[in-house]
Amino acid sequence: MAHFFLHTMIGQVILTVLEALAVLVPLLLGVAYLTLAERKVMAAMQLRKGPNVNGPFGVLQAFADAIKMITKETVIPSGANRFLFLFAPFLTFSLAMTAWAVIPTNDGWAIANINVGVLYLLAISSLGVYGVLIAGWASNSKYAFLGGLRAAAQMVSYEVSIGLVIVSVLLAVGSLNLNDIVLAQRHVWFCLPMFPMFIIFFISALAETNRAPFDLPEGESELVAGFFVEYSALAFGLFFLGEYANMFLMSGMVSILFLGGWLPPIGIAPFTWIPGPLWLIAKILFCLFVFIWVRATFPRYRYDQLMRLGWKVFLPLSLVWMVLTAGFLLATGLLPQGGAS
Amino acid sequence: MMTQIVFYVFATVLVLSAGMVVSARNPVHSVLFLILAFFNAAGLFLVAGAEFLAMILVIVYVGAVAVLFLFVVMMLDVRFAQMREGLQRYAPFGAAVGLVLLAELALAFSHWQVAQDIGSVPHVVAAPGRTNTAALGDVLYTHYVFLFESCGLVLLVAMIGAIVLTLRERPMGRRQNIDRQHERTVADTLAMMTVPLGQGVAANGGFRRPEQSYYIASVPGSYGVTAEPVPQGKPVDEAPKHGADNHGGLAQ
Numbered sequence: 001m002a003h004f005f006l007h008t009m010i011g012q013v014i015l016t017v018l019e020a021l022a023v024l025v026p027l028l029l030g031v032a033y034l035t036l037a038e039r040k041v042m043a044a045m046q047l048r049k050g051p052n053v054n055g056p057f058g059v060l061q062a063f064a065d066a067i068k069m070i071t072k073e074t075v076i077p078s079g080a081n082r083f084l085f086l087f088a089p090f091l092t093f094s095l096a097m098t099a100w101a102v103i104p105t106n107d108g109w110a111i112a113n114i115n116v117g118v119l120y121l122l123a124i125s126s127l128g129v130y131g132v133l134i135a136g137w138a139s140n141s142k143y144a145f146l147g148g149l150r151a152a153a154q155m156v157s158y159e160v161s162i163g164l165v166i167v168s169v170l171l172a173v174g175s176l177n178l179n180d181i182v183l184a185q186r187h188v189w190f191c192l193p194m195f196p197m198f199i200i201f202f203i204s205a206l207a208e209t210n211r212a213p214f215d216l217p218e219g220e221s222e223l224v225a226g227f228f229v230e231y232s233a234l235a236f237g238l239f240f241l242g243e244y245a246n247m248f249l250m251s252g253m254v255s256i257l258f259l260g261g262w263l264p265p266i267g268i269a270p271f272t273w274i275p276g277p278l279w280l281i282a283k284i285l286f287c288l289f290v291f292i293w294v295r296a297t298f299p300r301y302r303y304d305q306l307m308r309l310g311w312k313v314f315l316p317l318s319l320v321w322m323v324l325t326a327g328f329l330l331a332t333g334l335l336p337q338g339g340a341s
Numbered sequence: 342m343m344t345q346i347v348f349y350v351f352a353t354v355l356v357l358s359a360g361m362v363v364s365a366r367n368p369v370h371s372v373l374f375l376i377l378a379f380f381n382a383a384g385l386f387l388v389a390g391a392e393f394l395a396m397i398l399v400i401v402y403v404g405a406v407a408v409l410f411l412f413v414v415m416m417l418d419v420r421f422a423q424m425r426e427g428l429q430r431y432a433p434f435g436a437a438v439g440l441v442l443l444a445e446l447a448l449a450f451s452h453w454q455v456a457q458d459i460g461s462v463p464h465v466v467a468a469p470g471r472t473n474t475a476a477l478g479d480v481l482y483t484h485y486v487f488l489f490e491s492c493g494l495v496l497l498v499a500m501i502g503a504i505v506l507t508l509r510e511r512p513m514g515r516r517q518n519i520d521r522q523h524e525r526t527v528a529d530t531l532a533m534m535t536v537p538l539g540q541g542v543a544a545n546g547g548f549r550r551p552e553q554s555y556y557i558a559s560v561p562g563s564y565g566v567t568a569e570p571v572p573q574g575k576p577v578d579e580a581p582k583h584g585a586d587n588h589g590g591l592a593q
Contacts, residue, residue, distance in 0.1 A: 084373075115472045119396035126404025130376070133408070137369060137415050149412065156408055163400075176393075176474055308519065 019111045023100050031244045032062040038292045045296040069240075072233035077140055080230065084138035089231065089238035092131030096245035099124040103252050104179045106262045106276035117178035118166055121253060125162075125208065128246060129155040132210075132217065132227050135239070139230040147226025151210060151217035154306060158207040161314035165201045168194065168322040169257050171329060174336025182261030184336075189265075191258040197321055198258045200314050202290070205250035207310065209243065212295035216303055251287035252280075259283045348388050355381035368414045372407060379403045393474040 005011040036051065036058065043050030051058035076082060102117040104110040114120060129152050136148015170176060172194075173184040191198040207214040218226030228239045255261060261283075262276030301309070329335040358381065361374040379402045386395035481489050 114392065116392045116396050116474060119393070119400065123396050123399040123404060126400055129404075129408055130411075133411055133415070134373075145415070149416070152408055152412055156405060159404065176472075304517070 016111070020101075023103075023105075023111065024097060027097070027100060027245065027248060028241070030248060031241055032066065034244050034247065034288060035065065035240075036062045037288075038295075041289065041292045042296045045293070066237070069237035070234055074233040074235060075230075077230045079140040081138040081140070084134050085230075086235060088131045088135035088138060089228075089235045089242065091134070092128065092242035093238040093245070095124055095127050095131065096242045096249060099249050100252075102178055103249075103256065104182060104261065105280050107183070108179060109277070110179065113177070113179055116176045118170065118176045118181070121178075121249075122159075122163060122166065125246075125249070126155075126159050128208075131239075131242065135231070136227040139227075141230050143223045143225075144227050144229045147217045147223045147229070150223075150303065151227055154210070154214065154216065154310075155208055157307060157310040158204040158314070161200060161310060161318045162204045162208060164315070164318035164322055165197045165204070166257065168197055168318070168325040171322070171325050172334075172336070178256055178261075182256055182263060185260040185263060186267070189258060189260040189263075194258065194321075194325075197318065198254075200318055201258065202254055202287075204310075204314060205254060206291065206294060207306070209246045209250050209291075211247065211291055213298040213301050214306055215300060216306060247288060247291055248284065251284045251291070254287050255280060255283035259287075344388060348385065351381045351384040351388065355385065368417075369411070372411045372414050375410070376403055376407045379407065391473060393472075393477055 005015045039061075040050040040058070051061040054060040054064045076085060099121055101111045102114060102120050104113065110117075132151040132155070133148045136144045136146075136151070139145070169181065169190055172190065173181045175181065175184075206212075210217050216226075217223075218228070220226075223229070228236060231239060262280045264271035264274065264279055326335075355378055358374045358377040362371050362378060365371045365374055379398060383395040383398045383403075386392070386398060
């Protein structure tokens, strides 16, 4: 049996598909329940009840929403570019899924344990802007177009600081492999020595996923609903799922880069009993809770404030921190010497 | 075998989409085909085993450069009829430039000499356990560090040049001095007034604005009014002086 899966071509294909399903099915279930959790958590923060009709405590609400979304009619606006209009949500959704191929859930547990894992994640997340931009343009609508342009400018701006923060983490690790990055945090998680970068990365992740308080691309008070104003039914659903899957992905990146991935906080008995994947899931859920918490707490940024924060605050800060990290590592002789650790 | 099939798939799609970049009628479609071409080039790098270059190609060209292309092309209102009109006028020019380039390429290739033992030159990748990312870093930051740094300086000069050419102060739009905004306190923003019955706050078109933050701390000229503090606590009966503010029809 093991021979069939590991050494024949068909077996390997089947194995890869099974591995992908083992990641994607929990991810999609998680996305479905994240929408419910967001409504419940925000309701609790605002002294409301939230969805409580479908099933006990509203647990079936996610499926009710899904069925509603699927059975609605898909409306394609006249003058829209049909192919690109339908391609954009598909792109957003599939990119959010594709990135999970390299996320390690335990030591060596990744679908693809590649050498340039971080760069792959960066590449995939920088492609996310196309779904939004194409959707805005193909809708043939002013509001959608303005939303798309805003989103593109915002995501490109915050990618710069995300990239520089990742570089300072990589300096301390000496490898681009995500597995090595987690293993380098055996003794101390990077969120402690690099606390400012942790905060900058988290805030940039909020901006990168177009979440509140940086949800200007869909600012309903100015742009109706921003880039997806013309979308309905399943196409809208794909955007929705893609956005939440991106939140999962960004939380996963925060967990792996700064919160020690699958590693327990301290490597002693009661903590090491809990298996690694559960630690990773717990960290991701914690980050997602903070995402929702931020949304329920802060008002939306103005556009010039958003750009100022990205270019005039985060970019210089992360650049200076990168130079400081490199200097510190070189001065103390802690600089890791290339290659696999 | 498998590698060759993958290579030919990527290469075919790359050439086809490069052709579509030139021949697509809609400029936005052209840019999208360009992105497809970049992707397939990245795929070719992967087939060649240069995973670092492939990822950098996607991050830099697809993730940043092509986004800006798309941005500009989508914002421009391109008139196709006008373009076709221009095509006829500039066709001889284009053909001439193309011919010159072709001739130069032919000249270059006819004298192109390939070293005999190119395959046997030892690669810089020496240690077997080393990734090509590390090898690339060695070459770039150790052997060619001065060339690398001067590339960076050239890019810096280009960046400063672009900023100098395009940045100019325009007295339009509202701007906010962020430091002054942070210095604001409640006392600056809130003024308790006794308003006489039936008169209201007549100054400034019926609006009452915080002196410190609105008239004094705003960037001069950015509100379109002369920053002139209204006497505090005493409603003014005259016609509104600060007419041209942004709050609609009450002003004039």
